[in-house]
Amino acid sequence: MSALGSHLSSGPKESTQEDNSLFKVEIYGCVSEFEEILSELATSVDRFKPDLSKAQELVEADQKLSQAVSKFSTYDEIASKLKDLDKQRAETEQQTTQILEVLIACHDELNSIPMIEQVEFERNTMLNERQKVHSNVLLDYAMKLAKFTHVPPTFDKTAVGPNNFIWPAEDAMRRGMLAMASIMASAEPRVMGSGAEETVDDDTDLKGPEPVHPRGTSFEFNGQHNGGENSKNAEESGMDLDLDLFNPDEF
């Protein structure tokens, strides 16, 4: 190792770290030692003063060098194992990186999904809001509909009067016989005020409400006068008040 030390001191300026790493390399020390002894031996021989001890040292240095070189096969196996381990480590790290990326993506995706409590709360709030119909919303909706709603095209605004309706006008109804009869009927009990009638009223009250007669079929405008039928019903009821207010001939 003295040769190695002398080489390091006489060589170019190198960093201390590199010196240490070179000092650790066995083959480097053997080569340096062999080189130095060989140089000394050659000098002694060239000066015609051969140093046999240097020759002996050279043989020993050569044996050391050979032993160091013989370890190259072991170092080669070590290098292969290192290469293999580095490859496996790189694959494992790449796999770990991919797994971490997937996990991070899953984490972000899960965070973006709302929690079930939040969903339920929002749904309940929305349902509560739906139950209330605000007046302004209703008015807004009505305003929207009004823009697209029109008077029926068959309606004639210029023609005012009952002729346009299948039922009599309200004034005609108030002046009609039915209205007069109802007024008379309501006025008579007040005028008469007899006790017999009161007893009858009491009886009727005791008997309960009169049975409800089934309503006649609603009027169907078919252009035919069905006054006979009405008069027959009036005869059956014992009253002829001429209450048929509808005259289809007017149409």
Next chain:
Amino acid sequence: MTSLENEHLAHLQMLLGSGSRSHQASEFIPQLYYSLYQLKKDPNSTSNSLKTATSSIRHRLKQCKAYIEQNGECQELLGRSCSEWEKTLAQRERELEVKRQLLKDLQERVSKLSPA
């Protein structure tokens, strides 16, 4: 002949001239012996000197040293003894095994979490 896969080791072996006889002495000694024989045979020749005759050997030695100096990867590989490397390799294998076990555990946990 021992063929080395590592390019640095193969290059050093070629420079030291011991590729075909890794367990024997290098070829420097026979060459040196032949040079001494030539010098002894003709000692009066002015061009004959042992230093000149061994210049090729010294050149190869310098090449070998320069290659090691310039190559950090080679220094790292040859800077540790074989026993040290065995320990280092065992340590690295254990670390790798721990990482694999971690990944295996993670895979089992993910498999349990994911629906069937």
